[in-house]
Each structure stands twice: as C-alpha cells, then as structure tokens.
Amino acid sequence: MANHFALIGYPIKHSLSPWIHEQFLKKTNLEGTYTIHEIPLTDSFEDHVKKLKETRINGFNVTVPYKQEIIPFLDEIDGMASKMGAVNTVANKDGKWIGYNTDGIGYLRSLESKFPALFLNMQKRVLVIGAGGAARGIFCALDSAGFKYIDITNRTARSAQEIAELRSSDTNTAILTLKEAEDNIKDYDVIIQTTSVGMKPTVDASIINLDHVRQDSIVSDIIYQPIKTKLLQQAETSGASVHFGHTMLIYQAQYAFEIWTNKKSPIDDMDLKLQLILEGR
CATH class of the missing domain: 3.40.50.10860 (Leucine Dehydrogenase, chain A, domain 1)
Incomplete structure (x- = not known):
C-alpha cells in the first residue's frame, strides 16, 4: 500500500x-x-x-x-x-x-551525527542565540537530552526568560545580553545561532563577534542560505569547529x-x- x-x-x-x-x-x-x-x-x-x-x-x-x-x-x-x-x-x-x-530533536540528531563525543558529557556549556520558535525547540531538546548548562542570549530578555522557564529543575540557565555573551564567549563549548541574522540577502551580517571563541568549541548556525554564514566564517577563522544548518x-x-x-x-x-x-x- x-x-x-x-x-x-x-x-x-x-x-x-x-x-x-x-x-x-x-x-x-x-x-x-x-x-x-x-x-x-x-x-x-x-x-x-x-x-x-x-x-x-x-x-x-x-x-x-x-x-x-x-x-x-x-x-x-x-x-x-x-x-x-x-x-x-x-x-x-x-x-x-x-x-x-520534530525541530528540536531533529537538530540534536544533526549535531550528534557530526559531534558524537559532545553527547558523552552533559556538563558542556551551551549558548543559544535567539529566543524564537527554533530556539525554543532546540532549548527544550537540549534540556531533555540532559545538558545541565544552557544559557540564552537575545535582544529582548523577556522572550529568553519565557524559554528558560521551560527548563528542568536541574538545568542551569542564565539570560545574557548579546554584549555579555560576546564578552564571555570563551566560556562556551557549543554556540548555537537560531536567529535570521546572516540569512540571504544580508549575508554580511553577524549577530555576535567570535574573536575570542575557543578552538575546541563548536559553532552551529541553523541558517542554510547561505550554507556558510558570516558567523561560521568567523568561527572557522578562529579555529573552532562548525555545524551547518541544512x-x-x-x-x-x-x-x-x-x-x-x-x-x-x-x-x-x-x-x-x-x-x-x-x-x-
């Protein structure tokens, strides 16, 4: 049939x-x-x-x-x-x-397919950039998977706080301004960009500066047009690993x-x- x-x-x-x-x-x-x-x-x-x-x-x-x-x-x-x-x-x-x-779980599957070792340590520090529908799904999936430190940065703190309230009791979440996140970017093992900043046609835009990102960090952008956003280009230049949105x-x-x-x-x-x-x- x-x-x-x-x-x-x-x-x-x-x-x-x-x-x-x-x-x-x-x-x-x-x-x-x-x-x-x-x-x-x-x-x-x-x-x-x-x-x-x-x-x-x-x-x-x-x-x-x-x-x-x-x-x-x-x-x-x-x-x-x-x-x-x-x-x-x-x-x-x-x-x-x-x-x-299926958005959040699908995202996690795509991340795990490229970086399986990441899922062996739930103490890794994760930064989610944005507070829209995609951010909500990814945050909930990370939380359900057992990650203990998931921070959120967004232009408006209220939207980020609404997502943070969905966390499990043993998940730690801080709400940061974009400037605070940028200043502390070296603290994160995984950085996940969920906004539309950098999408075609504004391909030269980047929501955050990655000059101080660690070389052993993973930078992920869910945008897939272009495949390699300005943010991912910055990540590669800094020596970090990248994860493509498509x-x-x-x-x-x-x-x-x-x-x-x-x-x-x-x-x-x-x-x-x-x-x-x-x-x-």
Whole structure:
C-alpha cells in the first residue's frame, strides 16, 4: 500500500521537503508520494484542513504560518509539541490526527551525527542565540537530552526568560545580553545561532563577534542560505569547529518520516547532496 504525505504552509512552492522525503521513501523501499499543499493567507484554513482529512493522508508536515493554527484540529498532541506550543508534523494513527514537533530533536540528531563525543558529557556549556520558535525547540531538546548548562542570549530578555522557564529543575540557565555573551564567549563549548541574522540577502551580517571563541568549541548556525554564514566564517577563522544548518532540515524530516512509517531512514550522503542543491551545483 502506498503512503501519502504532504506539506502545508505558505509560501512553500520552493520547499526542499519533497526531495528529502522522496529520498527516504527510496532508501526504505516504500511506495509513496510527498506533495505540497499551499494554503494562501486569504483562504479558509479550516476548509483546507477538512479537505485534507477527507483524503485520509498518512501524515503531513506543517510550516509557517500554521504551526499553531493546526493544533485545534488535532485529536492529540505529544509532550514536546505541547511544551513548544507548535506542531510541525501530524501523523494519522488509526484515523486520529496526532501532532508532534520534530525541530528540536531533529537538530540534536544533526549535531550528534557530526559531534558524537559532545553527547558523552552533559556538563558542556551551551549558548543559544535567539529566543524564537527554533530556539525554543532546540532549548527544550537540549534540556531533555540532559545538558545541565544552557544559557540564552537575545535582544529582548523577556522572550529568553519565557524559554528558560521551560527548563528542568536541574538545568542551569542564565539570560545574557548579546554584549555579555560576546564578552564571555570563551566560556562556551557549543554556540548555537537560531536567529535570521546572516540569512540571504544580508549575508554580511553577524549577530555576535567570535574573536575570542575557543578552538575546541563548536559553532552551529541553523541558517542554510547561505550554507556558510558570516558567523561560521568567523568561527572557522578562529579555529573552532562548525555545524551547518541544512543538516537540521534532513534530520528533523528523518524523525517525521520515522513517526509516520516506523522506519528510520539512513542519511548516507544526503547532507552533501542537499548542500549542492542549495548552492545551485
């Protein structure tokens, strides 16, 4: 029996999700399709959801601006998605629509795939830059994984504090200004940039200076256009290790596919192939 998956959101015509999930279907020898359902802001979201339910779809991804709007139409929502207040994956389980959020766990999988030794020491100090939806998901995933020191820096402290309040009782979190984070950057083993600063077309922008980052630190940027942001260029110049944002796309999709099919697709060389696609090669 063929599987039918989809992506809803707007605008999504140029999404790479179909390519990613087509690779997963091939790698797991499953028959199926992955289609795009754009829902313009001028349309009735409820009408589109009703039509989607009539198709008896096996599962679908949800992207902006509907990650919160989909929640009232679900029968259940898992713990991580509930904590984040956002759903990016819906699975049809015996006629029930169940909501998940794969962003944070997908990010952690992408980080662990390149730096497995990092996950052997939960005492490593982590700095999360930003306090939006991506930061919330990554913070919650780091906290759930057991990291004990996760600080947040953001332009507005209030947004950062809201995320910090989601931490476990044994997780230590300080809220820093960007200047404070910059002055103390050498204290961090992992620095994770989650804002849109440095994204095309403003590729010369960087939210923080990394002149004093340690050479044994890891610097991660979830932006994938460009692949190597100004921040990552600075990190490389300083001798730090870098982690590219496009890998998060693959691993959060892998987790969604796993939820839908109970099969964990191998990644193999998909990160390199996706990088070439993004670079137009």
